Amino acid sequence: MKARSDELQVFVSVIESGSISAAAEKMGQTPSGISRTLSRLEAKLETTLINRTTRRMDLTEEGKFFLERARQILEQMESLEEHLSSSRQSPAGRLRVNAASPFMLHSVVPHVAEFRRLYPDIQLELNSDDWFIDLLEQSTDIAIRLGPLPDSTLHARFLGSCPLNIVASPAYLQRHGTPDTVEELAHHTLLGFTQVDALNHWPLRHAEGDRLVIRPALSASSGDTLRHLALAGEGIACLSDFMTHEDIRQGQLVSVLDEANSGYRQLINAVYYRNSQLALRIQCFLDFMQEKLKEYAH
The missing domain is CATH 3.40.190.10 (Periplasmic binding protein-like II)
Incomplete structure (x- = not known):
């Protein structure tokens, strides 16, 4: 029996959340359900992915290898969904946005209701971090940062000042x-x-x-x-x-x-990895925020 995409999502979520209970809360499931899914996945693969104790979890070597591939598979599935949505001109899918706490609270949260009315098929996931992060490690689509950007392989879009x-x-x-x-x-x-x-x-x-x-x-x-x-x-x-x-x-x-x-x-930039055809849901959010930040153009 082959692994399913929902099992891959559970595995990746547990690693990114840091615990089974945190992943369960994030995914709206019970810890026991998450644990059973992990066990079922390991049984299908006939290998141990995570060494679990009452105090900590550690990826095995097989788990590290599988995590990288699982992320790639889930990313490809999201890209396929985005492509199909783009062809219908209906942006959809999960959009993970990271920003410093003050900017998130004062400049993003007040506009969330309007954004959701405009794009009801986009599932926003808002995270706060005051310092620069690894977008891949944190599974982030867009990071909004204030001030000059450090040299980086990331692509940036100027949103305002x-x-x-x-x-x-x-x-x-x-x-x-x-x-x-x-x-x-x-x-x-x-x-x-x-x-x-x-x-x-x-x-x-x-x-x-x-x-x-x-x-x-x-x-x-x-x-x-x-x-x-x-x-x-x-x-x-x-x-x-x-x-x-x-x-x-x-x-x-x-x-x-x-x-x-x-x-x-103070410069306001959005940074992201994708530089080819930007995912429609990302493009919509960047355009929306750039319009909202015009109020600081005075």
């Missing part, structure tokens, strides 16, 4: 005063990022150039964490307009040092 705002809460400014010059920031609590030094280069003109390198008194790895700290009155932060424009409009944050802002804009 976004200004950066220097912001603080009214409560913080009432307690500590509003800085009138860039030099006055030295007397304030600055909020910055923990890992990427470039994110602590603020777009402010001063005596030595138009980018100010700050030393944060309070730092975090996530832009949304910094946003919440700023909202709580903990200091001054430099954050993307897509995260802060609504807070500024509602008066929860105040933009400061606007006259010194150099106008630097």
Whole structure:
């Protein structure tokens, strides 16, 4: 008896999810059902694919070999489905999108309902990761990234650009005063990022150039964490307009040092592997997001 595609999907999902229970939740099945499918697959292949204990799972050499081939088979099946859908001009299939958490929450999630109405046969799978990922390893079709892209074999599509705002809460400014010059920031609590030094280069003109390198008194790895700290009155932060424009409009944050802002804009790119005939579902999403990001063109 030969292996079926649903068994391949279960096997790949278990490896990518890291556990049987996580794969079961992702696929809407029970852990016992996933476990039985794995056992049935191994019985058909007459080999052990995964060494399973109560604490961990490890791929055997046969499992590593089979995983690579299973991914290729599933990818070919998706490509066939895409080709047939393209011929009917009806985009369909699973679309896996990865983006940094703040961008996902503020710039993708608000438009999901509209996208699903336009393309009801596309099954969106949204994942967040603040750093660059291996698209193949994470089974991702599109990764949206902010800022300059590192050298890569990936293909990129420019979606737009976004200004950066220097912001603080009214409560913080009432307690500590509003800085009138860039030099006055030295007397304030600055909020910055923990890992990427470039994110602590603020777009402010001063005596030595138009980018100010700050030393944060309070730092975090996530832009949304910094946003919440700023909202709580903990200091001054430099954050993307897509995260802060609504807070500024509602008066929860105040933009400061606007006259010194150099106008630097953060690039927004989508990266992907396919460079021949782009899958219709991917093309639809890129076109849709590019249109939505026009609001930052001012």
